[in-house]
Amino acid sequence: MSIDNSFKTLRYLSNWFSGIEKPHSNAFPLSNMEYSNESLSGWKTAYISNIDTLFFKGLSFGKYGVDSDYSCFRKGCIFGSCGRCGFYSFKDFDKARDLAEKRFGTVVLKVSHFGTVVIHSEGYRSQSQIVDEILVSPICANFFCNNQTIGMRVNKDYYVTACSRHIGEGVSLKDISKQSFLRVVTL
Numbered sequence: 001m002s003i004d005n006s007f008k009t010l011r012y013l014s015n016w017f018s019g020i021e022k023p024h025s026n027a028f029p030l031s032n033m034e035y036s037n038e039s040l041s042g043w044k045t046a047y048i049s050n051i052d053t054l055f056f057k058g059l060s061f062g063k064y065g066v067d068s069d070y071s072c073f074r075k076g077c078i079f080g081s082c083g084r085c086g087f088y089s090f091k092d093f094d095k096a097r098d099l100a101e102k103r104f105g106t107v108v109l110k111v112s113h114f115g116t117v118v119i120h121s122e123g124y125r126s127q128s129q130i131v132d133e134i135l136v137s138p139i140c141a142n143f144f145c146n147n148q149t150i151g152m153r154v155n156k157d158y159y160v161t162a163c164s165r166h167i168g169e170g171v172s173l174k175d176i177s178k179q180s181f182l183r184v185v186t187l
């Protein structure tokens with residue numbers, strides 16, 4: 001391990017212990033904790049990892065479907081007892097959109113939080129989550145193509161936006177919506 005990498009690891013660990021989970025990039029400071037049993041809606045950034053079964057991949061770890069319950073990887077945690085687990089989302093749409101603009105191949109999701117919901121100043125964290133809407137870039141992800149998105153095509157292990165020229169074997173936004181019963185629109 002290089003010295004540079006060691007410093008990165010140390011910085012990562014200190015952030016982890018101070019409660020700012022950097023690898024979970026939808027993360028926010030876990031301040032002003034309040035609990036709620038109401039369903040609350042937020043916005044987050046994710047990859048679409050499977051378009052047929054509609055599975056999403058978090059920015060750094062974690063996979064989930066349209067309707068999921070969280071299982072914490074921390075030993076002995078009963079949801080929430082570790083103080084940081086759950087499905088995260090931002091209260092502010094702009095934060096999720098800005099994140100999606102910085103990360104190639106990501107989409108914005110509108111999600112509803114259920115079960116035990118923790119309210120923080122910038123976002124929510126919950127035991128259960130339902131994806132309500134998928135918002136994708138209006139522009140084809142192909143390099144130097146500025147055409148309008150009509151659907152999604154596979155790229156490595158996730159899906160990216162595609163125009164009519166680059167969609168190939170991909171799926172149109174309309175068909176994704178039909179299959180999933182979700183609203184699928186461009187940002």
Ligand SMILES: [Zn+2]
Pocket residue numbers: 072073074077078079080081082083084085086
């Ligand atoms: Zn936990």
Ligand SMILES: [Zn+2]
Pocket residue numbers: 140141142145146147162163164165166
């Ligand atoms: Zn294109």
